[in-house]
Amino acid sequence: MSYFGNIAKGIKTLLTGMSVTGNYFLHSRKGAITQQYPDNRETLKMFDRFRGEVVMPHDENNEHTCTGCQKCEIACPNGSIEIIWDRQLDPETGKKKKMIDKHIYHLGMCTMCGLCIEACPTDAILWAQNFENSVYDRSYLTKVLNKPGSKVKAGIED
Amino acid sequence: MNISLSITKNIHEWLFSIMPEGIASITEMVLIAVVYLAIFAVAGLYLVLLERKVAAWFQLRIGPNRVGWWGLLQTMADALKLVSKELTGTERADKFLYNLAPYFVIVSSLMALAVFPFSQEFHAFDINIGVLFLMAISSIGVIGILLGGWSSNNKFALIGAMRSGVQTISYELSVGLSLLTMVLVTGSLQLSEIIEVQKNGWLIVQGHIPAVIAFMIYMIAGTAETNRAPFDLVEAESELGAGFHTEYSGMKFAYFFLAEFINMFIIAAIAATIFFGGWLSPFGITESIPLLGVVWFLGKTLVIVFLMMWFRWTFPRLRIDQLLTLEWKYLLPLNLLNLILMALVVWLNLTIQF
Missing domain, CATH: 1.10.20 (Histone, subunit A)
Known part of the structure; x- marks a missing residue:
């Protein structure tokens, strides 16, 4: 009897599968996930978790939150991040303090693993959703993340 | 003549x-x-x-x-x-057979088209053994596939071709037997005659239960005949590259590709002709305009083509042993039982006729 039971069960499961795909077929016009990219360049918004490139957000006073702790540089498995830093006199306390000169990010070497962003204790670097990263020369892929003249936000190191 | x-x-x-x-x-x-x-x-x-x-x-x-x-x-x-595009080939391939194979496939699938009655008038070759002719011609195509796989001097192509041989030999039986079940009702192999019989109701209605079973078996076996998913072991992309046509390029590849789709059309057209009345309109609503027969025929065929596409994008590919189990342990015994059932239905005059 299980012979015919198997046939009935097989037909039932096949019909279940067909109803699922048939449902998708009927609703394909509304739910099409295709992005017709160059046409919708203005309105296209990448989803939040997309890993485009690493950026360092600056606020309106041109201040970032990077303390130069170099944890991202250590965390990076292929040396995409280089931090050039210096000990300078802090104008407020008068003590010598570690400050970044340049936070260099080699986009060409980055594998978008995200370990630097996880390692950052102050959330100074983040993922940007920008995906149009093609350039005409390789040297453009080396980016300095901190803007010129920027400084670390006060109180972030406490 | x-x-x-x-x-x-x-x-x-x-x-x-x-x-x-x-x-x-x-x-x-x-x-x-x-x-x-x-x-x-x-x-x-x-x-x-x-x-x-x-x-x-x-x-x-x-x-x-x-x-x-x-x-x-x-x-x-x-x-x-x-x-x-350039026609490339492998070294030490059997050049003659390699070049011959695509023509076998495309010619056999185009030959089968000749016997279909597209409408009452639009019918090129009304042969009196129409169904037999269709079965015979549609199984010649596999020779082209075997030749192509054998002569390309490529492991993937050879495995794909051998799988195609196994599959077609097995499923040919089910296609033939399920059509034979319907021939019991019509009493003729001639396609115009078969359609004439269906003026009293399409065969799937006339033959009710055994006809529905025969249709299901025919659709499964027909999908396998055309080497389409879920029976596309012949050209299983993830296992064999492109199967038997791995080494073909340009127009020869296009012939294989075109033949696959024309075969799908043929299988659907046979189903439309034998089970769903071909160019007959439902309840004879457009009987006064014979030209609309083409529209009905193509409409029915395209619905069945869509059904085969639905199969393709729903079901996962079968393993080779599952493929053979399905045919020899399930479809074939059921088909033989169904044949007896249909014979009883016809003998006891249980067919539904309008």
């Missing part, structure tokens, strides 16, 4: 009035062959487009929509590209 070529009577009479009889009938055959070739080369291309569109909708995509309005010229452009 007892072949009744009855597509358009006017051309027929005109040809016979200006030429001697022998030359005229040969000219007529050539004309009809050219018309069929032209129609079905284009129809095959549009089936490819339909497949791509339907696949896209099943996967919540849009599908080709750039070349021409709504992507309608996409497959034309693809065919033009394939024509202009």
Whole structure:
């Protein structure tokens, strides 16, 4: 009897599968996930978790939150991040303090693993959703993340 | 010449009035062959487009929509590209068989098209063993696949071709037996005769339970005959590259590709003719306009083609042992039982007729 039971069960499961795909077929016009990219360049918004490139957000006073702790540089498995830093006199306390000169990010070497962003204790670097990263020369892929003249936000190191 | 070529009577009479009889009938055959070739080369291309569109909708995509309005010229452009491509081959391939194989496949699938009654008038070759002819011709195509796989000197192609042989030999039985079940009702193998019988109700209604079972078996076996998913072991992309046509390029590849889609059309057309009344309209609503028969025939065929596409984008591929288990342990015994059931139904006059 299980012979015919198997046939009935097989037909039932096949019909279940067909109803699922048939449902998708009927609703394909509304739910099409295709992005017709160059046409919708203005309105296209990448989803939040997309890993485009690493950026360092600056606020309106041109201040970032990077303390130069170099944890991202250590965390990076292929040396995409280089931090050039210096000990300078802090104008407020008068003590010598570690400050970044340049936070260099080699986009060409980055594998978008995200370990630097996880390692950052102050959330100074983040993922940007920008995906149009093609350039005409390789040297453009080396980016300095901190803007010129920027400084670390006060109180972030406490 | 007892072949009744009855597509358009006017051309027929005109040809016979200006030429001697022998030359005229040969000219007529050539004309009809050219018309069929032209129609079905284009129809095959549009089936490819339909497949791509339907696949896209099943996967919540849009599908080709750039070349021409709504992507309608996409497959034309693809065919033009394939024509202009270089024909490559492997070293130490059996050149003669390698070049011959695509023609076997495409010619056998185009030959089968000749016997379909597209409407009462549009019927190139009304042979009295129509169903048998269809079965015989549609199984010749596998020779081309075997030759192509054997002669390309490639492991993947060889494995794909051998799988195709196993599959076609097995499923040929089920296709034949399920059609034989329906022949019990019609009492004739001639396709025009089969359609004549269905004026009292389509065969799937006339034969009720055994006809529905036969239709299900026919659809499963027919899908396997055309080597389409879920029975596409022959060209299982993830296992064999492209299977038997791995080493083919350019127009020879296009022949294989086109033949696959024309075969799908043929399987659907057989189902439409034998189970769903061919060019007959439901309840004879457009009986007064014979030309609409073509529309009904193509409509029914395309619905069944869509069903096969639905299968393809729903079911996962079978393993080779599952494929053979399905045929020999399930389809074949059921088919034989169904044949007896149908014989009883016909004998006891239990068919439903309007």
